Amino acid sequence: MHLPWLDPRDDSQPFPPHERALTEPDGLLAAGGNLSPRRLLRAYRIGIFPWYSPGQPILWWSPDPRLVLFPESVNLSRSLRKTLKKGLFTVTADTAFAAVIAACAAPRGEDSGTWITAEMNRAYVRLHQLGHSHSIETWYEGELVGGLYGVAVGRVFYGESMFCIMSDASKVALAALAAQLWRWQFTLIDCQVHTEHLTRMGAVEIPRATFLQLLERYCILPGRDGFWRLDDDLVTDLLTPATLP
Numbered sequence: 339m340h341l342p343w344l345d346p347r348d349d350s351q352p353f354p355p356h357e358r359a360l361t362e363p364d365g366l367l368a369a370g371g372n373l374s375p376r377r378l379l380r381a382y383r384i385g386i387f388p389w390y391s392p393g394q395p396i397l398w399w400s401p402d403p404r405l406v407l408f409p410e411s412v413n414l415s416r417s418l419r420k421t422l423k424k425g426l427f428t429v430t431a432d433t434a435f436a437a438v439i440a441a442c443a444a445p446r447g448e449d450s451g452t453w454i455t456a457e458m459n460r461a462y463v464r465l466h467q468l469g470h471s472h473s474i475e476t477w478y479e480g481e482l483v484g485g486l487y488g489v490a491v492g493r494v495f496y497g498e499s500m501f502c503i504m505s506d507a508s509k510v511a512l513a514a515l516a517a518q519l520w521r522w523q524f525t526l527i528d529c530q531v532h533t534e535h536l537t538r539m540g541a542v543e544i545p546r547a548t549f550l551q552l553l554e555r556y557c558i559l560p561g562r563d564g565f566w567r568l569d570d571d572l573v574t575d576l577l578t579p580a581t582l583p
Contacts, residue, residue, distance in 0.1 A: 344371030353386055356400045356546060365401030373461035375468055382489050382496050383557050385550050392455050402546035405529040405536060409520040412513055413540035421506040428477040429514040431566040435466045438473040438485040442499035465489060469564040474511040484508040492557035495519055496528040512539060518568050525556045
């Protein structure tokens with residue numbers, strides 16, 4: 339099947355219809371284009387995201403089914419609740435975006451590669467500077483030990499990547515994000531594709547058609563522009579289960 343090619347000089351060129359996405363590999367929709375803020379925001383608004391390896395052209399994806407997490411449905415395991423109760427971590431938002439994306443791009447274990455290329459890094463840092471992409475940071479004794487980043491459009495948060503160098507640090511970041519988004523009346527966290535880590539946290543798979551309907555409803559609502567800050571009582575009370583959704 340021929341894969342549609344996007345002109346890198348025209349970031350207003352429409353994406354192909356979702357129905358044209360391949361089933362193998364699942365969701366591959368188009369190639370080419372660029373990572374300008376306009377192109378990226380247009381893509382996320384309609385449920386498409388970039389993912390590619392170094393040396394490849396930019397590849398655009400719309401998988402079916404789609405993994406999502408509803409903020410009010412985040413699942414805190416017994417062990418994670420114990421971690422929260424210990425009060426080991428401090429959680430912040432948008433205080434170390436560049437450090438979070440760099441940590442997400444770092445090689446993990448025996449895998450020496452990364453899909454977060456220098457081009458991707460620059461693109462999302464630019465989105466952050468414009469107030470569209472955000473990070474959640476988990477700190478232990480002043481050291482960044484976990485976090486995540488993603489893009490917000492309306493009242494939908496599109497998660498991109500997370501990391502941890504200390505047990506449960508990324509889970510704490512996700513729990514804090516879900517709690518804050520719930521307070522801000524966000525309705526959806528896009529997790530893209532299935533992972534055991536996220537399903538244990540409460541993420542579920544839904545049909546692509548259902549996902550796109552949710553985007554139509556919630557991306558048009560007013561969101562949270564500019565740099566984010568977690569509620570003061572959320573930061574201090576995150577360890578108390580009653581404050582979580």
